[in-house]
Each structure stands twice: as C-alpha cells, then as structure tokens.
Amino acid sequence: MIGSAARPDTVADVAGAIALLEDLVQSDSSTRAARMQDLLRALRTVATTRGPEDARHWARRAISPLLDYSSISALRTFLPPRLASDAAKPVRLAILGGPTTVQLRRVMEAFLASEEIIAEVYECDYGLFRQEILTPGSGLDRFNPDIVFVATGARDVGDLPAADLGEAEVAAIAETEIAGFAALWSIAHAKWNATIIQNNFEIGPGSSFGHLALRHPAARENYLDRLNRLLAERAPASVVLHDVRGLAAEAGARAWFDARFYFEFKMPCGAECLVTYAHSVVAVIRAIQGRSRKALVLDLDNTLWGGPVGDVGPGGIALGDGSSEGQAFLAFQRYARQLRARGVVLAVCSKNDADKAREPFETRSDMALKLSDFACFVANWENKADNLREIARRLELGADALVFFDDSPVERALVRRLAPEVAVPDVPEDPSDYVQALATGRYFETTAFTREDAARAQSYATNAQRRELADASSDLRSFLASLAMRMQVSPVSALNIERVTQLLNKSNQFNLTTRRMSLAEVKEVGAHPEWRTLTFSLRDSLGDNGLISVVFLRASEDTLTIDTWIMSCRVLQRGVEQFVRNEIVALARRDGFRRISGSYVPTAKNRMVEHHYAGLGFQPAGTEGSKTLWVLPVEPGLADLAHFIVGEGV
Amino acid sequence: MTDTRARLQGIFRQVFDDPALELRDEWTADDVDGWDSLRHTELIIAIEKAFGIRFAIAEMARTREPGSNVGTLLELLRTKVDARR
Numbered sequence: 001m002i003g004s005a006a007r008p009d010t011v012a013d014v015a016g017a018i019a020l021l022e023d024l025v026q027s028d029s030s031t032r033a034a035r036m037q038d039l040l041r042a043l044r045t046v047a048t049t050r051g052p053e054d055a056r057h058w059a060r061r062a063i064s065p066l067l068d069y070s071s072i073s074a075l076r077t078f079l080p081p082r083l084a085s086d087a088a089k090p091v092r093l094a095i096l097g098g099p100t101t102v103q104l105r106r107v108m109e110a111f112l113a114s115e116e117i118i119a120e121v122y123e124c125d126y127g128l129f130r131q132e133i134l135t136p137g138s139g140l141d142r143f144n145p146d147i148v149f150v151a152t153g154a155r156d157v158g159d160l161p162a163a164d165l166g167e168a169e170v171a172a173i174a175e176t177e178i179a180g181f182a183a184l185w186s187i188a189h190a191k192w193n194a195t196i197i198q199n200n201f202e203i204g205p206g207s208s209f210g211h212l213a214l215r216h217p218a219a220r221e222n223y224l225d226r227l228n229r230l231l232a233e234r235a236p237a238s239v240v241l242h243d244v245r246g247l248a249a250e251a252g253a254r255a256w257f258d259a260r261f262y263f264e265f266k267m268p269c270g271a272e273c274l275v276t277y278a279h280s281v282v283a284v285i286r287a288i289q290g291r292s293r294k295a296l297v298l299d300l301d302n303t304l305w306g307g308p309v310g311d312v313g314p315g316g317i318a319l320g321d322g323s324s325e326g327q328a329f330l331a332f333q334r335y336a337r338q339l340r341a342r343g344v345v346l347a348v349c350s351k352n353d354a355d356k357a358r359e360p361f362e363t364r365s366d367m368a369l370k371l372s373d374f375a376c377f378v379a380n381w382e383n384k385a386d387n388l389r390e391i392a393r394r395l396e397l398g399a400d401a402l403v404f405f406d407d408s409p410v411e412r413a414l415v416r417r418l419a420p421e422v423a424v425p426d427v428p429e430d431p432s433d434y435v436q437a438l439a440t441g442r443y444f445e446t447t448a449f450t451r452e453d454a455a456r457a458q459s460y461a462t463n464a465q466r467r468e469l470a471d472a473s474s475d476l477r478s479f480l481a482s483l484a485m486r487m488q489v490s491p492v493s494a495l496n497i498e499r500v501t502q503l504l505n506k507s508n509q510f511n512l513t514t515r516r517m518s519l520a521e522v523k524e525v526g527a528h529p530e531w532r533t534l535t536f537s538l539r540d541s542l543g544d545n546g547l548i549s550v551v552f553l554r555a556s557e558d559t560l561t562i563d564t565w566i567m568s569c570r571v572l573q574r575g576v577e578q579f580v581r582n583e584i585v586a587l588a589r590r591d592g593f594r595r596i597s598g599s600y601v602p603t604a605k606n607r608m609v610e611h612h613y614a615g616l617g618f619q620p621a622g623t624e625g626s627k628t629l630w631v632l633p634v635e636p637g638l639a640d641l642a643h644f645i646v647g648e649g650v
Numbered sequence: 651m652t653d654t655r656a657r658l659q660g661i662f663r664q665v666f667d668d669p670a671l672e673l674r675d676e677w678t679a680d681d682v683d684g685w686d687s688l689r690h691t692e693l694i695i696a697i698e699k700a701f702g703i704r705f706a707i708a709e710m711a712r713t714r715e716p717g718s719n720v721g722t723l724l725e726l727l728r729t730k731v732d733a734r735r
Contacts, residue, residue: 040664068699069695069699070664070692070696073692074664102687102688102691106688260706264707264711264714265687265691271698
C-alpha cells in the first residue's frame, strides 16, 4: 500500500506524512538514519510552508521509543521550548536529579508531547534533590509541583556498608538510608500534595565480591537489592516506584553503565539508554494521570498463530509444541493472557469469516487464549479502522484506550491513518519478538492493582453478555429485575480509598465536575466533618462489578452540595443513578438538609451526563459560564425514584 | 570539503537545528549560539553513533578544554577514523 519507491519529500498532505512515518517505522537499523533525515527535511519544509503547528503535529507522531537519542532530540526541536500552553492547565512536573537530568529532560519532553501530556517542567541542578525538597522557599517550593520525580540512582546512596559488617548492622544502615528518602517523600507530599515518582537503585557490573555478593550482606549488589526491597515495602500510596533497576537489566548492564557519560557529563546512564529511561518515566506519568491504555486488540492469522486458518484449517496452523514457530506464537498468547489477568481487556479484530476465526479456539486444546478471554470478538471483511471504532464503542472505551497488534504492515498503516488515536506498535516479522515488541510500548502501566482491576477483563466480557441479554430481552425492566442487583453503600475508608482515587482520576465520561484528587486529598475529604462521602459497589447474578460509583457531598447551612459524582460507564442504564440519587436524598433527610444542589461542568468528554440532573428530577438553578446549576428541594412529599437494585447496609 | 568534515557539518546542522550552518575550524563553544553542555553531549552522542567510534574519557574531556575548537574535534575525529582503517 505504501511503497518506499514513491517517497514524497514534503508532508504537504496527510498521505505524504503518513508515508514518511511508515518508512521510518519500517526501516531497519541500516536505513533508519537516512529515513530520519528524509523526515526531518520534510518537517522543515512543512514548518516554513504550512506553519510550525503542522510540523509539530507530525514531529509528535514520529517520536517513538524505537528511535535513537539524536533522532528524538532532533524531533524535539520542532516542539515549542516550553511545552505548557497558557490555555490548558498543565501538570506541574519537577525533575530532581541525583545525576544531571538535562539530556533526560529533553527526551522526556519529547515523549510527554507525543503522549499529549501538557506539562510545565521544573528541573533542579544536579545533586540538589535533597536541598530543593527540604529548603522552604527553594525554586521547587515556589514551583509548587504536582509530580516530584526523584531521579536518583545508586550513586546517590550514602555510604555503602563496610565489608566486615554483619546482617544486623547492614540492616540498620539500610533502614537509615531508606528513612532519609521516606522523609523527603513525606515532606514533598505534605508541602505540595504531590505524587512522588521515586527511582529505585540500578545494580551495575563489577562486583568486588564476585559470586559471593548474593550471600554477603555488606556486598554492594546485595545491599542495593535490599534497599530496593525496602523501597517497595516502605513507599506509601503517594509514592510510585520507578524501576530503574529493571530498565538497566533490560538494556544490559554494559550499555546502561557507560560510565564515560557519567564521568564527563554526570549523565545517569549511557546515551541510548536515556530513551528507554525517559519513555518509561513518561509511561508512569501517564498512569498517574489515569491515561494508560486499557484494551489490547489482537489480529489472529500470523499474530496469535502461524498461517491463515481460513485456508489451512485449525489443524494446519502453526501453534504450540509441534514446531518452534508454533511455540513462539503460543508464548505470545500466554503473554496476552497474563495481561488479561492483570486487568487489560482483550479483543479480536481479524479479517476472516467469523466461524472460521473461532474454530481454533473451539477445536484446539493447546490454545492459551480461550474465546471467553475476549470481551469482544470481531471477525469480518470490513476495514479494521471501522472495526476498531466499533470495538471501542462496544467496550464503552475511547479509541485512545486501544492498542492494536497486527502482523500486517498494511493493516497497521491503515489504522494509523484512519484511527490515529489507536496505539499501533510496530510488529517484527519474527513471532519470537512479539512479546518484546508489545512490551516496548509500555502501554498498560498502572500505579496500583486493585481487586477491581483483576476482575475488569472478566467484567467487560460479562458486560458484552449482559448487552446480549438486553438485546434479547423485549422488556428492559424484566431484564434488570433478572439481574438481581445488590448494592453495597459505604463511606470512603482505608479499604476502598485506592480504588476511589483511581476512579476519580480516570473517569472522564460519567463525571459531573471532573475534579481530580490525590489520595491525600481524598483522605482529607473522608475525614472532614463538613463532607459526606458515599461509595457504591454493585453485584449481580452475572458477577461482581466492584466499586463503581462515588459521590462527595459538602454541607453548608441547610444545603448539601454534590461536589463530585462519578460512575463507571460499565454500569450505565442499570438504575444505578436512580439508586444513588435516592441514597443522597435519604442522607439529606437524615441530617436535616433542606435542599440538595449539584452542578454540571462540561468537558470534551462528559457530554453523556449533560442532562443527568434533569433526568433525576432536579430543577435548573442558573448557570455560571458553561457550568449549569441544579437544585432539588428535600420536601416531605419527595418520592424515591424506581430501580431494581437492593441496598445492603451502610 | 573532506568526507569527515562534511559529515561533521551534517551533525552540527542537526544538533543546532540549522540546515544552513557552515562549519568553521576556529569556532569554539563560545562562538556558537546555544553551544552549551547539553548541545555538547548531543554532539558527542551523535558523532559516536554516526561514525561508529567510541571516545575515550580523556578525548571527551579534550573536546571541552578551554581553547578547544571545531578544528580540535575534527583532528581527533580524523585520527580515530583513520585508526579504524
């Protein structure tokens, strides 16, 4: 479809731009530098002929963790020097280095831009991370960060234990070291209510103890391992650990510890490792913002197995222990299954006859993935961009929550062109490399793993079932009644605060005021006498939906104001809103309030709830800018709204 | 213009984002707008990659000594490229 023969020199049109990007993505290491030059030349032309905005757009799309440092830095020059625009509210990100972070920052800014995260970045001079946090009125204090990235490494560890120390003494030294970091976290959290990203410690080559390092407590490697375990145990929920140790191992110690760049420039790692490092931190930032991808959409032929099943039949495909290639495909299936187990929703998008596509799942016992693992299974002959949008619709996700994995470069190019919100990783020819190719994108980072996450993939699948039931049901009321829904209502507590915070920060559609809050702020609201908090967890005959709705209410005189009302879109049209509204009224009655007020603050994504309050019997009470205000007088005659949910305790 | 020189100029053009830049031997970091320590690292990284060479720590340091200029860098580069042949 897109041949390299017809390589245009400008990005005058979208097709030309996509062609250049595809050339870059398809290029191997021997041709990548030349393709990069083509793209940079074209971007310069675009910047002069069509304006910097266009050049910026294509530069952002070209930025990828597969590029080298110099290429990313060159693409960065097309982005504005300061990333935050005055229009949008940026995330205030502070980078506090042990080593120097100017190069790291440059690559991080490129990835922030490519992820469309609007950030105001503050950077301290190298080695000053402690002073910046501890000193009142420091540059960092004045900056007032939302996120503090403590970009330290093994070189920032205080004194290593002396070689003759035993277990107890080493343990005490380690506790002191970690306590030093913990003090920084709690100050950063208390002062600025910031989320902290803390690097753990990379472990370099060259152990003086050799093989004995793992058994001797004072050996550097063993000690750093111990510190890393302590970090993981001691870091509170406001601290996200960034696994630099894992990155160094992944890159290979020899590449990571190219010490020349530390000795001469105080860089944290070898130049090419900065790309992985920056990409990984930005993936964590994306997760903190609740913007990680949520679903993996898989092709079938030559993606989950070898060969076209429509031609060779389920017995003829390469899969499993019968062939080396078959083992590679099976390994990829297992990886997808592990992703599902930790909450990534799986779907299929394949060009096949639907019955043929299902056959391997139905007839072969050696498939790691089962039909029931997929929340959505689309096999037809329509174009895949349309199919992906349909899958997003059925899963009630935005297309920007999808990752599409397909061995066909043609399909990938088509989707990149027609559905640019979908993430489309490059897929190598050899199935042995599929797992790595998918992992390189770091699409599915999350800052916590809750019971709801574990159940999510299942929940999406049963939702598809529920929808089928609903379709088949001529009477919605009897369908809802048949679900035997039971709702548990409880205030915010230590048991649910992580999930509540997570929901607050990632709900975009069913969110009346889109107020984001950190864990600390939620805790504060939960404990404050002026506030009431309600959380709702729903079970039904098909399974446990977990905690799916949160309401925060603020009391002032005789009015109870709904500050926040969010709900997971998985439970739309189940009567949950009606149930919640009744609960709010009951609470207002109990505590003697005379009216309940609410507001709707429109955003690009919450049109769904524009008429939310009107639908629940609230009366319009004016507007403030684009915001609409609503009120519900709590009169004796105010009747409960009808629904099919049975409440269980408070 | 020699091949090494032309390639170095290409690297300077990319790092300094100036496609019209004409490299001059007598340039020091003080003479070129924006030639700070970040740009210098980027030059070293890009040169190592493009020429497939590896600077020793002392060579890296030499490129940053006072009085060191583009000519110094070019000479060093030629020695290393020649040594590989």
